[in-house]
Amino acid sequence: MAESSERVRNALHAVGLGLPFKHVTVNLAPADLPEEGSQFDLPILLAMMVAMGALSPEVIAGFTAIGELALDGSIRAVPGALPAAIGANAMRKGLICPAECGPEAAWAGEDIDIIAAPHLLSLVNHFKGQQVLARPKPALSSPTTLQPDLADVRGQESAKRALEVAAAGGHNLLMTGPPGSGKSMLAARLPSILPPLSPEEMLEVSMVHSLAGELMGGKLATQRPFRAPHHSASMAALVGGGSRPRPGEVSLAHLGVLFLDELPEFQPGVLDALRQPLETGETIIARANHRIHYPSRIQLIAAMNPCRCGGGTGSTCKRGARCAAEYQARISGPLLDRIDLQIEVPAVSAADLLLPPPSEGSAEVGAWVARARALQQARFEALGAKGLRTNADCTGRLLEDIARPDAEGAELLRRAAESLQLTARGFHRTMRVARTLADLDGSEAVARVHIAEALSYRGETLRQQHAHAA
Amino acid sequence: MIARRNWVGTGGSMYGHISTLAFVGIEARAVEVQVRITPGRAALVIVGLPGQGGG
Structure with a gap:
């Protein structure tokens, strides 16, 4: 991170401040965190300005800062502005970040104070009250980007x-x-x-x-x-x-x-x-x-x-x-x-x-998918299964409870398990898929027709070729 | 422009600090940057960063 000190030195110079002809020690604490990346340039410089008496400690007391510095004193974008703003909010602090990161950081909340500055000079002028930077506005990416249908x-x-x-x-x-x-x-x-x-x-x-x-x-x-x-x-x-x-x-x-x-x-x-x-x-x-x-x-x-x-x-x-x-x-x-x-x-x-x-285009199929997913959500909520979103997340006991086939379906499944030599995993995969097929049908019961279709998605040819190759 | 201070004869040590963040996964953890300016050989030393010296 020798580069960081060089960038800080040059950025200081760019705003008319030189490093004092003394010993300057910068410490990042705690030392056991992965303090990698260029986002420490700006906080290092700000702390240095405080130590040099060029900035009052009160104005930055309520803030946490991230940003990379260019040699001319401009503040360059760094990755992670959104998690940083959320972290700052949790610490009940405002965020000082590069101007480019402002709209991203603004998503963290309405009440968090965000100063998004393009250059060190504009940041200093903001602190002096000479040229106040407006709070950045959050932006949604336009949903009009055409998706293939x-x-x-x-x-x-x-x-x-x-x-x-x-x-x-x-x-x-x-x-x-x-x-x-x-x-x-x-x-x-x-x-x-x-x-x-x-x-x-x-x-x-x-x-x-x-x-x-x-x-x-x-x-x-x-x-x-x-x-x-x-x-x-x-x-x-x-x-x-x-x-x-x-x-x-x-x-x-x-x-x-x-x-x-x-x-x-x-x-x-x-x-x-x-x-x-x-x-x-x-x-x-x-x-x-x-x-x-x-x-x-x-x-x-x-x-x-x-x-x-x-x-x-x-x-x-x-x-x-x-x-x-x-x-x-x-x-x-x-x-x-x-x-x-x-x-x-x-x-x-x-x-x-x-x-x-x-x-049928994506809109129609999407509506069926949404209906099937709503059924799954309602079922998981009724069972108190937290954190599950779809049938694919289901395993073991829960799966056997929710995907129990009716009598005819069970009979087909039993015969298939014998003749196709289904493994335990293969068996569970079939049940999971059958549950989804029933959901697409809007049916609570897993019937024979669902089991039969689920069995067709097992990729048995692939398995057999595996067996031959072995 | 910021007024340049005359450092000659100020003596003692000067201290400044600000909070910043380090990322561990998608989580931002608090890190404090501390700067102390002391009389002695002119240098800028950053400690507490991995990959230099102690690593």
Whole structure:
């Protein structure tokens, strides 16, 4: 952090103050916190001005400050203004921050005092009462940014149905199909059928994006995030961390969708690291002397070709079925176990493209999804299951209570468990999905038809090829 | 512009402090910046930051 002292020295000079020809000691306490980053430039300078007698200690007593300094004395934006303002509010202090961060910080509350200054001189003039800086105003990101609509997709009715089920129950989804079958197109349309973010969720999402410095113009995020990192992404880029800790793609997708195209092409270690956020809804980055938690409640949508050559299924691939089996075996069993819906997406024929556009767009499907989600919310509230949002969060005892099938359904499930050799996890996945299907139907009972459809989303071909390859 | 003070002969030590924040995950924790100016060899030393000296 030698750079910090150089920036402070130069910024002081820029406003006509020189460092005294004495020994200046700056201490950041407590010393065991991860005091990384350039946001300490401004507070260091302000404390120095107080020590030099250039600023009265009373005027900054009620404030906490963050900001990076440029050599000319201007105050540059730093990531994390929103969590900083919330932290300042909790400490019952005002916030002094860079002008660019003002609109973001203003979201923390009406009653918090915020001074957002573009330059040291304007900050000093504000303290002197010569040129008062107005309190920044919060801004919402315009919801008019056009989202792709489900009506754009021709054909692929069964894949669209799976997408609807995924949205309704918050289930993870794996799509296997040849290139050009529209997997990415389908995934990109998931946010358009998910329910909008609640005000608390908006704040949660924006906190993470603020820390990553990705809150554009200080506008709060109103749409569910959709993150699609490339398969060459490193561990630090996907999960977070690096020399200066910052949230990774998994955390930036918090309360939204993480889309991994070409799933088997990701580094195996990176894919394994996804298991923790999928299980617990948060990422933990272990550092030398502390651990950092980032919220990461994501819905995973993955896509892959049936085999490395990208060609059709085993029969049409020149290298035969073995090619597909080897390729698919690159995804670990524990990760597959956390994907409730596994479907095959066939190639689109030219005839499909000639079909009239589907009558149901994102608005209609979104309404069904919202209704199914409302049913789940009401059920969880009645059971006093706190913190659960969708069926995908249900496990063990609770799942067996809420997704108990009727007599016919139970009989089908029993037979399927025998003939398909369902594992315990496979069994629970089927029940979770069946519960969502019943919710989409508006039915409290889980019937035979729901079980039957749920069984079709098990991705059994993938499993069998796994078994063959082994 | 801020009036420049004459530091010669002020003697003693001068102190200033302000609160700031460090991020641990998405949580902002309070950190205090303390500055003391003492007579002696002219230098600007920042302590309490990781990655220098003690790390």
